[in-house]
Amino acid sequence: MTTEVTAERSSPKPEFTDAEAGAKVFPDSTARRYNYYTPAKRKQSHYEDVTVEVQPDPRHYLAQGWLYGFADGRGGYPLTWTALKAWGVDRAEPERYPGSGGKGYEWPAHGWHEFRDPNEEWELTFYRNNSNVVRQINQNVETARQTKAFEQWNPNWVTFVERNVGAWMHVEHGLGLYVFANAQRRAPTNMHNNAISVNSMHRIRFAQDLALYNLTLSEEIPDFDGKAHVETWAEDPAWQGVRRVAEQLTAVDDWAEAVFAANVVFEPLVGELFRSQLVQQAAPGNGDFVTPTVVGAGEFDYASRDLRYTKAMFELLTNDKEFADHNKAVIGGWLEEWVPRCLVAARELQPIWSQPDAKPPRFEDGLDRAKSRFSGILSDLDLTDPKELTQ
Amino acid sequence: MTRQSVAMAHEKIQELAWEPLYHTPVSQYGTDYTFQKAKKKDPLKQVLRSYFPMQEEKDHRVYGAADGAIRGNMFRQVQERWLEWQKLFLSIIPLPEISAARAMPLLFNNVPNPELHNGQAIQMIDEVRHSTIQQNLKRLYMNNYIDPAGFNSSLRNFQNDYCGTIGRQFAEGFITGDAITAASIYLTIVAETAFTNTLFVAMPAEAAANGDYLLPTVFHSVQSDESRHISNGYATLLMALADEGNHQLLERDLRYAWWNNHRVVDAAIGTFIEYGTKDRRKDRESYAEMWRRWIYDDYYRSYLVPLEKYGLVIPHDLIEESWNQIWNKGYVHEVAQFFATGWLANYWRIDPMTDKDFEWFEYKYPGWYDKYGAWWENYSRLSTPNGHHPIVAEDVDYQYPHRCWTCMVPCLVREDMVMAEVDGQMRTYCHEACRWTDVEAFRPTYQGRETPNMGQLIGKREWETLYHGWNWADVVSDMGYVRDDGFTLVAQPHLNLDPKKMWNLDHMRRMGPLLSPNVVLNEMTPEEQQAFHADYIRGGPAGRPAPAEA
Structure with missing residues (x-):
């Protein structure tokens, strides 16, 4: 028997270093919390620890200022990218010159830094939640496919889904990419921008959920036209109002206006009107228990997460200790513009209420509920109903 | 999962x-x-239905390892x-x-x-995933490592520290200025495609050799996303190359982005890997060897050079000069x-080097040793207070x-330092390529061509300016580099x-x-400035x- 001799493998040698917390007592040995910000509540949350102050502010610790600017010399995240103001923003950035030192204002320096996402979204929560959503949708659709559930659909309902539910995917996609993904470059703090980027992904995911559901229906339902949504979105007069508003939302320069108009005005008056007052109501009567589960996932994201952070974000501004009146006036102007646009879009949708065989509740009743919901949101934000709501 | 293939699903979402x-x-x-409209494909065909569970699975592994x-x-x-x-590092990188997240709409x-x-x-x-998962890793270190000082203050201190400020370019360069220069060439074509190899692959390997397997766990998970980002950049680059009018700008931006990444990333990561390790096996790769493999061979020769046939002007000279800086001019050693x-x-402690390190x-x-040995021996000698000053204020031939x-980064390879008067101020540059970046590239005209969208270098770019004439005790107090007894320094x-x-x-x-x-x-x-320059470049x-003139 021979023994093969091999050279000793080279590997690092572990060493006992006793570098554990508590091994020694010295200044700072027990200072185990991030000390550069004040938590919103008594104790620093995990969400705050991974989010707060990652995006610097020259008013805090950014003593040398931003290092790279646009062609006009502005760097970072200019506060003027929205017309809204938070307390303290009119104080100039601390001036720096030879021998000036580097101290900024006491944290938080201005009101923008008081915002916290009530959903406390960071990567761990975000991926868990969205993985659960796509898994559940996949299971629902797959079960429906296996049990031939689509065969129960009324013929007109098939047409309704291929055209109208299909058309909605474009709204989610357009807003997700060109309103929310765009806005997450522009807000003054990391807390704002992370919440907005999560909102963006909810919408993009919902758009894809609808598109892939549409693909399944093309495979499962004879004569289901998987491309009808494109033509509906492009040409159907009933959808042109929605399309016009969706495109107009992408054209807004002010990031806060874009988020407000999309989440506070458009969603209750158009989005929820279509999804909750029409699709969710009409589907069961037309033999469809699957579509509401797909649409419901997106609806839940909006109603329980995205609207929640949006309200927290704007509540601070409408109750700001320095600029509440200014902000309410600005937002009032936005409401005067966006409410009529959204109501026109909503009303242009009315013809599709009559398309299913089993009729949903009346359009006017649905619109009343949508207006009432919208009015409630405004009330929560300490805003009054614009006169345009009575149109 | 559903039956639809990824290809069909991806086609549908178009x-x-x-x-x-x-x-x-x-x-x-x-x-x-x-840019002309073109149907460049996304080669990775990512659909969120599969993306989310994939990322969640990666998270399970990361958090399982943390536990x-x-x-x-550990x-x-x-x-x-x-x-x-x-x-x-963990104060900079989030x-x-x-910023890379914020850069994406610049491209839309x-x-x-x-x-x-x-x-x-x-x-x-x-x-967003990377930023928060890295903040979380730092939080774990703060909670479990013997000395939390510096972790606990990291996002304050990084913003005003000279090393942190060097690193901050690696963020701000992504989000301002010409949208393509920033979000495509600087971010995806150079930073992500070239330098994340040393950041997220080479450096974690060194962490593992030093008993830390959490850094590799987190950063390899991060790096597994980078391949998709690299393909984003590649598709955009091909679209840009299709228009000959872009070639001049591409040449400019590759030169700027390459050189700046080299200066910033090699300074920091080179120092961590060479001077932050206790693993002195002679067969472990040095940073220079890693650089040669990851940057020179994998990026330059395998990725960049093949693009030459599409009209991309590659900064061969600067790439060779970067190697020259690392290998012949001791760039990493000078920085460390x-x-x-x-x-x-x-706001961290720096261990002296020992005979084994030498x-x-x-x-x-x-x-x-002939170049740096005596200085590190002095560093060791002066490391604990004993009636002398910190090394910066002692005579150690520096x-x-x-x-x-x-x-x-300071002008450390003394012979390369150049000066220029810009906007009424005399400025120093570590190398001609950095002078070119400020004086020629980041300007509203470039080689006679209008470039109205090009960004600007702004800010108080020399930190010492802010503390000119201050006592050091007041400097470190003002910057927040003092421990919770209000007396002992964070750094040692x-x-x-x-x-x-x-x-x-x-x-x-x-x-x-x-x-x-x-x-x-x-x-x-x-006249004094010219004399100063002539003297400076004779140093090192x-x-x-x-040396004194003969």
């Missing part, structure tokens, strides 16, 4: 985009590049020399990550290809020596360097945590005032002042 009819999306980020590290008392065997440098309006926008949106949320010189203006450096970099206005030039061996404000108070090299330079007459290596 139906989501539409051509606006009533209103055009707002245009907020300009570029001097021009295991704590249960398994911190009993981590090297403090290594973890201390993570106070700097900002570049989140300028790159007319909705298929790529989908990939860019996924990159956006990947970057400077970081250690300026230990008192930091032996390894000499083996890997022949001639190292001339405090001027700072490069562009990359903000050794790893001994015995309070009697630690430097404090009284030691700082005894030092002379801090003088800004740039302020002093600008107080000179033009290892920071030695110029």
